[in-house]
Amino acid sequence: MHVLLAEDDDGVAGALTEALYEYGHLPTRVRRGEEVLARHRQADLVLLDLGLPDLDGLDVLRKLRAVSAVAVVVLTARGDERSVVRGLRLGADDYLVKPVRLAELLARIEAVARRTSVRVAPASPVVRAGDVEVDLDARRVLVGGAEVRLTTKEFAVLAVLAARAGSAVSRQQVLDEVWGDAYLAVSRSLDVHLTQVRAKLGRPEVLTTIRGFGYRFGG
Numbered sequence: 403m404h405v406l407l408a409e410d411d412d413g414v415a416g417a418l419t420e421a422l423y424e425y426g427h428l429p430t431r432v433r434r435g436e437e438v439l440a441r442h443r444q445a446d447l448v449l450l451d452l453g454l455p456d457l458d459g460l461d462v463l464r465k466l467r468a469v470s471a472v473a474v475v476v477l478t479a480r481g482d483e484r485s486v487v488r489g490l491r492l493g494a495d496d497y498l499v500k501p502v503r504l505a506e507l508l509a510r511i512e513a514v515a516r517r518t519s520v521r522v523a524p525a526s527p528v529v530r531a532g533d534v535e536v537d538l539d540a541r542r543v544l545v546g547g548a549e550v551r552l553t554t555k556e557f558a559v560l561a562v563l564a565a566r567a568g569s570a571v572s573r574q575q576v577l578d579e580v581w582g583d584a585y586l587a588v589s590r591s592l593d594v595h596l597t598q599v600r601a602k603l604g605r606p607e608v609l610t611t612i613r614g615f616g617y618r619f620g621g
Contacts, residue, residue, distance in 0.1 A: 403515060405429045406445035408438045408462070409477075410455050414500075418449070418477075421504045427511075435462040442472050447515060450494075452478040452485070460488055464579055467493035468561070473518040475511055477502065491578045529564040531608045531620030536564040543603070550602050555580065559595045560619070563609065568621025570612050 405422055409415040410433045422429040430445070432438060435457030442448055448466070452459030463474060476489045481499035489497045495514045498507060527539040535544040541557055543550045552560065558580045563571055577592055596617070600609055610618045 403427050403446045404444060405511070406438060406441060406448045407431045408435070408448065408454060408459070409433070409451045410453070411451075414451075417504075418507075421508065425508050435459065438462050439465055442466060442470055445472060447473040447475065447511060447518075449511070450474055450476050450478075452476060452480050452489075460485070460492060461582065463489065463492045463494060464582065467579070468565075471518075473514050475514055477507065488578055491572075491575050529567050529619070531564075531567065532605060534603060534605055534608050534620075536560060536619075538565060545603055545605065552599065552602060556595050556599050556602070559592065560599050563617055563619035567619050570616055570618050572616040574616075576616065 403426075405427045407415060407418055407422070407429050409418065409431065415431050419429045419431055430441070432441065433455065435454045438448060438450065439462065450459055450463065454462065459476065459478065463476070466472070466474065473495050474493065476494045476497045477500060478485075478498075479500045486497050486499075495518060496510050498510060527537060529536045529538065533546045537543070538561055541561075543552055543557070543560065559576060562576050562579045573592060581591070596609065600606055603609070608620060612618060
């Protein structure tokens with residue numbers, strides 16, 4: 403398995419690279435978040451430290467999840483509850499706090515690889531519900547064949563829901579992915595943007611509010 407190792411500490415990276423090689427994996431070590439975003443397509447799994455020199459690892463994870471379903475295991479010294487919760491909500495497949503025993507890390511990687519091997523990438527970046535089409539790559543929305551102009555934040559909110567069409571998505575997850583931190587974001591901002599998206603789409607049945615939890619696009 404090709405593992406993209408994002409770790410800026412040379413000592414830690416050396417030990418992890420050696421262990422991954424011995425276990426039969428093919429590790430590629432990078433030091434910066436931008437390198438993860440540029441090279442993730444070459445990997446089967448990303449082993450991600452959060453303390454990277456250019457970008458916060460959680461921001462890297464958020465950007466990664468906007469474009470890829472690659473397996474991600476977070477390995478970091480950041481063990482506070484807020485960081486763990488954010489990491490998992492943003493799409494990490496596992497979250498481990500340093501120091502970790504190598505045998506456990508390798509077992510966790512193997513478990514994540516088994517779970518994520520059944521993922522099927524979407525055949526098309528275009529998601530449809532009724533006559534509403536959301537092109538996630540082109541960042542374009544059509545309703546009845548006519549283009550609807552959304553602001554950057556409005557599209558981001560819609561994209562989080564459309565990428566999981568038919569599934570319930572919690573308010574916290576939308577806030578995390580769009581604003582970066584559900585703990586710091588103003589919840590009212592989400593309500594305002596959703597109201598604007600619904601008005602522009604003119605299809606209230608496409609975006610369902612799930613009382614006490616969150617929202618669903620289509621389905």
